[in-house]
Amino acid sequence: MNTAPLVSAHRALLAGWGKATPSTAELVEVDEAGLADAVKALPARGGIARGLGRSYGDPAQNSGGHVLRLVPSHDAVHIDDAAGVVTASAGVSLDDLLAVLVPRGWFVPVTPGTRFVTIGGAIASDIHGKNHHIEGSFGNHVTRLRLMLADTTVVDVGPDRDPELFWATVGGMGLTGMILDATFRLIPIETSRISVQTRRLGNLDDVMALMAESDSDFRYSVAWLDLLATGRHLGRGVLTNGEHARHDELDARAAGAPLAYVGKQLVDMPPVVPGPGVINRLSVAAFNELWFRKAPARRDGELQSIPAYFHPLDLVGDWNRVYGRRGFLQYQFVVPFEAEAALRTVIERLAAAALPIFLTVLKRFGPGNPGYLSFPTGGWTLAIDVPANRSGLSELLAGLDRIVLDAGGRHYLAKDFQTSADAIRRGYPRLDEWLAIRKRVDPAGVWASDLSRRLGLTPTA
Ligand SMILES: Cc1cc2nc3c(=O)[nH]c(=O)nc-3n(C[C@H](O)[C@H](O)[C@H](O)COP(=O)(O)OP(=O)(O)OC[C@H]3O[C@@H](n4cnc5c(N)ncnc54)[C@H](O)[C@@H]3O)c2cc1C
CATH class of the missing domain: 3.30.70.2520 (Alpha-Beta Plaits)
Known part of the structure; x- marks a missing residue:
């Protein structure tokens, strides 16, 4: 069945969960079918993905530019019980996922202190939970993800498929592209x-x-x-x-x-x-x-x-x-x-x-x-x-x-x-390697956020 792409847009004052530094952007809600056109239409200030806005600061804001929220498709979740993995649209929340997974005897590999986060946000922040000391962060459990790049090509990446771009996207705060969906391992559970x-x-x-x-x-x-x-x-x-x-x-x-x-x-x-x-x-x-x-x-x-x-x-x-x-x-x-x-x-x-x-x-x-x-x-x-x-x-x-x-x-x-660009440079010694990968896939800095401008996470010409 051919359905028309879903796109809606309006100006919105957007903030992180801390509500301390809001800014105004064009908020574009779009499904995967309409995403390429929405990316082609981004203004000079660029665009950034937004999940459920549970980051505390400004990574999902883009003052004067566009903010893109991916609307999940109807068939957004596929569970493979035999393999113990799920493939989910990046716009799906852990809240929705848990409601389907737990009664089937599965748990997400990592959950933060709120279940109102999306799969895209979980990967882009490489979130950690109370099990990090045993099982690592969310990215450790992802076997592949599909990513729309700045030029609208869609790539399939994973720890064994373009690992550089995969690991630049895990924790990359949406600045390598828009994650469309991801496959990740689940934890089997006997009880809830x-x-x-x-x-x-x-x-x-x-x-x-x-x-x-x-x-x-x-x-x-x-x-x-x-x-x-x-x-x-x-x-x-x-x-x-x-x-x-x-x-x-x-x-x-x-x-x-x-x-x-x-x-x-x-x-x-x-x-x-x-x-x-x-x-x-x-x-x-x-x-x-x-x-x-x-x-x-x-x-x-x-x-x-x-x-x-x-x-x-x-x-x-x-x-x-x-x-x-x-x-x-x-x-x-x-x-x-x-x-x-x-x-x-x-x-x-x-x-x-x-x-x-x-x-x-x-x-x-x-x-x-x-x-x-x-x-x-x-x-x-x-x-x-x-x-x-x-x-x-x-x-x-x-x-x-x-x-x-x-x-x-x-x-x-x-x-x-509130941290400075210098503090991030000191704390993340592999920042220049990350910037080089970002430059490879987004030389013009199409993906941009208040956070990327504030902390110098944009490649220079
Ligand atoms: C009460 C509370 C408790 C929390 N506890 C923890 C915790 O224990 N551990 C932890 O690690 N974090 C924790 N967090 C933070 C939260 O898990 C992360 O900020 C998470 O990224 C929020 O997901 P989101 O879907 O709301 O994304 P947003 O906040 O909307 O966006 C976060 C980042 O993800 C990017 N992004 C979103 N969707 C996509 C996509 N489809 N493609 C590419 N990039 C995308 C955005 O551009 C942005 O850079 C907590 C937050 C709250 C409010």
């Missing part, structure tokens, strides 16, 4: 529950020691830290390790529907985050105290649902609005394992600054992959959410940037909105 081990730990040393000792025993591992605790409680936190539960771990009721899955979103705000307009040091200190005390000191084998363990924030629609009009930023970096002192200094500085930070995640990464701009690399990664535009915040973060870079670390492009 996660068996969770929780440990409440009184200070940073205890958190880091137990993470180092225990994370190789668990597929999933992450710690929440209280960054308002100081003195002997500095860096106190709650470590949660998890595994997909086996069928024989379920009680009789759950065993009747072992793969039941509901990815629900609540309308009201559960006590996961402080309410709107109350983000200040006192409210957040009280929240952190409650969150810390609410966790059991020690609990093993607690069965949690997939949304409760992986995506608790998704229970609250638009929770990013609690930060008000000025928005917020997420600051995420990684430092190598031998740089524990740098991590501690960053945490000390953040605690001393007494910022209202309630979402702080500490995790250990396993080795990185060949992705030129892929963020994860062996070491400790810390992510914090902070209200934007606070006085002294940019100076504080610039100071932290120096500590991170001097320690051999780097920043995550999907979260960034």
Whole structure:
């Protein structure tokens, strides 16, 4: 059946999830049939792909240019149960995918802290999850992808087919082309529950020691830290390790529907985050105290649902609005394992600054992959959410940037909105190799974003 290409366009003010640096662009919603024409029609400011806009900063914005959102086709997902792989359109979300996969006994290879991301966004940011220390990032599991280049040719690439272009696209923030679809490996599961081990730990040393000792025993591992605790409680936190539960771990009721899955979103705000307009040091200190005390000191084998363990924030629609009009930023970096002192200094500085930070995640990464701009690399990664535009915040973060870079670390492009081009150059030593590949496939810099201009990710003539 021949159907007409679907294209619609309107001017839109677009922001990342942090809402801190919006800009206006022509937002073009287009299916694969209409994409080549949409790319040929890009203006001098170029175009950039956008998924569900869950990056915190500006990679899916293109001020004064076009932003392209790929509408998935009706037959957007093909599961090969025998091979344990799925092929999905890049516009499909993990939310949609999980609803199909979990009841069939499969799980995505990597999930971030929200399931409202697209396959295109997952590959372009080479996202990591709580299993990075065991299974690496999303790109590690992709066997092939189809990419539309700036001249509208479509290429098939993978780790064994034009690996340079493949690894430049994994983590390439949409700047090598538009990913059309991808094939990736799945994790077989017996149940839709996660068996969770929780440990409440009184200070940073205890958190880091137990993470180092225990994370190789668990597929999933992450710690929440209280960054308002100081003195002997500095860096106190709650470590949660998890595994997909086996069928024989379920009680009789759950065993009747072992793969039941509901990815629900609540309308009201559960006590996961402080309410709107109350983000200040006192409210957040009280929240952190409650969150810390609410966790059991020690609990093993607690069965949690997939949304409760992986995506608790998704229970609250638009929770990013609690930060008000000025928005917020997420600051995420990684430092190598031998740089524990740098991590501690960053945490000390953040605690001393007494910022209202309630979402702080500490995790250990396993080795990185060949992705030129892929963020994860062996070491400790810390992510914090902070209200934007606070006085002294940019100076504080610039100071932290120096500590991170001097320690051999780097920043995550999907979260960034304030780092400098120099910081990215220092943190990503293979940047010039990536720029050369980008120049090969996009010499005129047709793919462009607010992030690419801000951080010098555009090849020079
Ligand atoms: C609550 C929350 C928790 C998060 N937790 C994590 C986490 O644990 N780990 C982690 O790694 N990240 C995490 N993130 C970040 C998120 O996973 C990434 O930013 C992801 O890229 C967002 O996907 P998206 O579809 O919304 O893409 P967008 O934000 O719309 O775009 C992100 C990048 O992908 C590119 N892109 C999108 N589609 C395509 C395509 N078809 N072809 C080429 N390029 C494309 C865009 O150009 C842009 O550069 C989290 C975000 C939120 C809001």
